[in-house]
Amino acid sequence: MLKSQQVRAVAPEMDPLRIGMGWKVEDLDKPQVLIESTFGDSHPGSAHLLGLVEEARLGVDGSGGKAARYFGTDICDGMAQGHDGINYSLVSRDTIANLIEIHAQATTFDSGVFVCSCDKGVPAHLMAIGRINIPSVVVTGGVMEAGPDMLTLEQIGKYSAMEQRGEITEEKLTWYKRHACPSCGACSFMGTASTMQVMAEALGLMLPGTALLPATSQELVDAARRAGVLAVRLALGGLKARDIVTRESFENAILVHAAISGSSNSLIHLPAIAREFGVELDASDFDRLHRGARFLLDIRPTGRWPAQLFYYAGGVPAIMEAIRSQLHLGAMTVTGKTLGQNLDDLRASGFHERAHAFLGKLNLKPTDVIRPWDDPLGKDGAMAILYGNLAPEGAVVKHSAVPREMFRAKLKARPFDSEEEAIKAVLERRIKPGDAVIIRYEGPRGSGMPEMFYTTEAIASDQDLAKSIALITDGRFSGASKGPAIGHVSPEAASGGPIALVEEGDVIELDIPARVLRLIGFAGKELPGAEVTEGLARRAKAWKPRPSKYQRGALKIYTENAASPARGGYMD
Numbered sequence: 175m176l177k178s179q180q181v182r183a184v185a186p187e188m189d190p191l192r193i194g195m196g197w198k199v200e201d202l203d204k205p206q207v208l209i210e211s212t213f214g215d216s217h218p219g220s221a222h223l224l225g226l227v228e229e230a231r232l233g234v235d236g237s238g239g240k241a242a243r244y245f246g247t248d249i250c251d252g253m254a255q256g257h258d259g260i261n262y263s264l265v266s267r268d269t270i271a272n273l274i275e276i277h278a279q280a281t282t283f284d285s286g287v288f289v290c291s292c293d294k295g296v297p298a299h300l301m302a303i304g305r306i307n308i309p310s311v312v313v314t315g316g317v318m319e320a321g322p323d324m325l326t327l328e329q330i331g332k333y334s335a336m337e338q339r340g341e342i343t344e345e346k347l348t349w350y351k352r353h354a355c356p357s358c359g360a361c362s363f364m365g366t367a368s369t370m371q372v373m374a375e376a377l378g379l380m381l382p383g384t385a386l387l388p389a390t391s392q393e394l395v396d397a398a399r400r401a402g403v404l405a406v407r408l409a410l411g412g413l414k415a416r417d418i419v420t421r422e423s424f425e426n427a428i429l430v431h432a433a434i435s436g437s438s439n440s441l442i443h444l445p446a447i448a449r450e451f452g453v454e455l456d457a458s459d460f461d462r463l464h465r466g467a468r469f470l471l472d473i474r475p476t477g478r479w480p481a482q483l484f485y486y487a488g489g490v491p492a493i494m495e496a497i498r499s500q501l502h503l504g505a506m507t508v509t510g511k512t513l514g515q516n517l518d519d520l521r522a523s524g525f526h527e528r529a530h531a532f533l534g535k536l537n538l539k540p541t542d543v544i545r546p547w548d549d550p551l552g553k554d555g556a557m558a559i560l561y562g563n564l565a566p567e568g569a570v571v572k573h574s575a576v577p578r579e580m581f582r583a584k585l586k587a588r589p590f591d592s593e594e595e596a597i598k599a600v601l602e603r604r605i606k607p608g609d610a611v612i613i614r615y616e617g618p619r620g621s622g623m624p625e626m627f628y629t630t631e632a633i634a635s636d637q638d639l640a641k642s643i644a645l646i647t648d649g650r651f652s653g654a655s656k657g658p659a660i661g662h663v664s665p666e667a668a669s670g671g672p673i674a675l676v677e678e679g680d681v682i683e684l685d686i687p688a689r690v691l692r693l694i695g696f697a698g699k700e701l702p703g704a705e706v707t708e709g710l711a712r713r714a715k716a717w718k719p720r721p722s723k724y725q726r727g728a729l730k731i732y733t734e735n736a737a738s739p740a741r742g743g744y745m746d
Contacts, residue, residue, distance in 0.1 A: 176409065178206035181282040188281075197240070204240040205409035207402070208283035210274050210302070212295035214247025219292035219367055222358035222389060223315050226398040230287045230313060233402020239409065241402065242283070246273040248295035251625060251652065252327065252361070260624035263294060264442070264650075265732035268745045270298035271305065271450075278306040285409035287401050291315030291360050296370035297443035301744075303379065303415045304450030309408030310415045311508050312379045313401045314371040316389035318359035320480035327354045327361045328475050328652070331631030338601055339636075359389025362481045363474040365652060369436035370443060375490045376427040377447075378418050378507035382516040383525055385490050388482060404508065413510060419451050422502035426513065428460055429500050432467035432555035433493050435476045435574045438651055438661060441557065442623075446742035457559045457568045457662075457740050461689065464555025469574055470496055470545045475656045476575045477551070479543055486532040487543035491520050496547050560660065562692030563710065564672050564682065567664035567740040569646070573686050575656035579641045581687060585610035586698065587680035592616065593649070597629045600639070607642035610682040614673045615720065616649030617666025618736030618743040622729050627652040630659045644684055646691070648673050648739060660684070660691065664740035668720065668733075675713040 182188050182202070189202055209230050213223035227243055234241035248270060254260040278286065286308055288299040296314060303310045320326050330350060337347040360367035368386055375385035381404065384397040424444065431440055441460055448455035470493065472478050494501060494517055503514030511519070520526070530540050545551055556574040561567075573581070588605060589612040590596040596613045599605050611633075617623050626649050633639045634657035644658045648666035651659050665671030672693070676682075681695035695701045696709055724730040737746040 176205055176284045178282050178284050179203070201240040204238060205284045205406055206282070207234045207239045207241045207405045207409060208278055208286040209234070209241050209243045209289065210277065210286060210299065211243070211245055211289040212248040212270070212291065213245055213289070216247045217250030217253060217292065218318055218355055218358045219250070219315055219360045220247055220295065223289050223291065226289050226313055226315060226394065229395055229398035230289060230402035230405070233399040234287070234406055237403045237406040239406035242281070244277045246270050248290070248292060248298070251293050255625070255627055261622035261729060263625070264618065264623045264743055265728050267294040267298045267301070267443070268732065269728060270295065271301040274299065274302035275305050278302070278308065283308060285309035285405045287311055287313060287405045289313045289315070289398070291371070292367040293365070293370065293439065296367070296374055297447060300374060300377070300379070300447045301450045304419065304447060307414050307416050309405070309411070309413055310379060311381070311401045311404050311408065312374045313398045314374055314380065314385055316359045316387040316391065316394045317368060317481045317484070318355060318362050318389055319357045320362045320482050321353040321356050324480050325350065325354050326363050326474060326480050328363045328365060330354055331627055332635040335601070335628070335632040335635045357390050360386070364434055364436060364471065364481055365475070366437040366439040368481045368484070369431070369434065369440055372430060372434060372436065372490055373427050373440060373444065376430040377423045378505055378513065379415070380508065382507070382509065382520055383489055383491050386481065386484050388485060408508070411510070416451055418506045418508060420505065421453050422505045424448050424453055424455055425459070425463060426501050426505055428463040429467060429497055430490065430493055432464045432557070433469060433497050434471040434473070435469050435556035435572070438557065438570050438572045438655070441570050441662060442650065442739065442743045446744040449742065449744065457570065460557050461559035464557045466553065467500070467555035468497060468547055468550040469552035469556050470547070470550050472543055472545060472551060476556070483533070483538070483543050486529055487540045488526050488529050491517060492526065492540065492544050495521070496544060558686055558689055560686070560689050560691035562690050563706065564676070564693050565663045565691050566672065567738060568662070569660050569664065569691050570662040571660045571686060572655070576658050576686065577641045580644060580658040580684070583644065583684045584694070585644055585682045585684065587612055587676050587678060587682050589614065589676045589678060593624070593626050593629055597632055600629060600632045605639060605643060607638060609643045611643060611645045612673065612676050613645065613647040613649060614667035616647055617668055617739055619733050620648065620666055620668035621723055622732055623650050623739065623743055625650055625652045626659070626661070627655060630655040630657055633657050646673070646682070650739070662739035664738045666739060669738065670714070670717060670719065672710060674717055675710055
């Protein structure tokens with residue numbers, strides 16, 4: 175007996191309540207399918223999702239099931255930037271996951287379709303799927319089109335910094351702002367939204383080839399309808415989410431992440447998702463799998479093209495074909511077939527040829543967007559985990575976006591206790607070549623772990639600073655960030671981590687190839703390791719915790735219970 179029917183048998187109020195909202199009597203006996211969505215007028219990634227929800231509903235109802243639509247919209251990091259709204263970003267992920275758990279468990283469903291698009295919505299849905307463990311299929315809302323001259327949103331931060339420095343006019347900045355988002359969908363670069371859509375397919379929870387479809391395409395509409403049909407089949411077959419997603423699935427996802435130079439925020443989201451699936455995953459897994467991995471995707475922010483072109487070059491299946499020899503091809507997927515079988519089926523069906531048709535109109539070849547295995551953009555993945563006395567539990571750097579000049583450096587510490595102080599110093603040109611800008615008390619327990627987006631853009635858009643300084647923080651970065659940015663420093667300052675002990679003029683050593691981030695001297699002078707250790711110990715004894723910034727509400731709950739950045743920043 176389906177679980178929904180078992181619950182129905184012991185809850186006599188359920189039938190009349192459902193009839194009261196318009197259900198027919200014959201609907202009560204059908205497989206019950208939850209359709210969760212982040213639809214809402216919150217941002218372009220979610221504003222169009224109701225249409226996909228309706229397509230999924232039609233697929234469910236037309237296949238002998240009964241769909242129930244539930245909503246918990248997400249927020250947009252772009253709209254939250256530049257003010258304290260960004261502090262709510264990461265906590266929204268866990269809040270949405272909790273809401274889906276409540277929806278699924280309070281009523282009980284036999285399977286689910288999860289319709290989402292963006293930075294926190296996709297990881298929240300994936301976390302919830304692992305937690306509730308029902309047969310599940312994910313539909314992501316695709317990617318928006320690029321603007322004129324292939325303008326994309328991640329360039330706005332750069333242009334804003336240029337306008338503040340007087341390098342472009344206010345009118346020019348206004349033109350850029352009014353043309354950067356010409357349609358719905360995830361922003362058209364390989365930021366966190368696009369990366370997490372790709373991760374959902376790489377984990378095996380999406381119909382093959384459906385991640386990051388153009389948001390305005392008929393293919394996406396068709397995919398949503400097919401997902402509803404599949405959800406009924408999954409309900410009757412009983413293939414649950416944890417039957418599909420295993421450690422091998424996560425390793426596949428990390429290898430795909432390396433190939434696409436995915437967002438650094440994946441190092442927060444994937445460990446948090448893995449935890450809900452009962453899989454232990456941490457930053458060291460990323461470092462191990464990125465070493466020697468091929469970086470193939472020539473998509474912004476590290477590449478040339480908008481993410482709109484990703485699907486037309488073959489999307490996730492093309493990436494997987496390129497790194498096929500590295501993948502666990504026996505990993506199960508939502509289709510009931512293995513990853514290897516799905517790839518074979520797509521190749522035989524002409525999927526790649528259909529996807530490539532659009533590129534010809536732009537005089538591009540698929541290999542212009544997704545490089546072949548033997549001609550990669552890089553051969554050491556995209557991410558590295560740095561360790562040392564400044565980050566005993568690790569820090570994250572997207573080295574594929576770091577200028578080569580900054581791979582090894584000894585820098586002068588310039589500590590700031592908030593991003594606002596740091597960006598003011600950058601824009602006022604008080605930061606000089608050879609500095610290490612330290613932004614602390616911005617981790618999960620400090621302020622909710624906001625993005626340092628504007629500071630990274632201000633640095634990356636300054637040709638002198640971008641190749642001569644580093645930004646080091648216990649906060650995180652936008653998936654669009656580029657330049658010498660090191661984040662997720664753990665333990666964080668609010669927990670008494672060594673980053674809280676850094677003083678003006680300390681000497682910081684950065685060595686990305688050696689995976690090192692450490693403090694090696696005080697007051698501009700390098701010292702023997704034992705003296706540095708003793709000095710840090712003295713500072714630690716004098717350090718005192720800061721009172722919480724939040725005395726009520728969601729951020730109070732989150733900052734009091736958040737795990738470290740290295741573990742995924744989830745509410746523990």
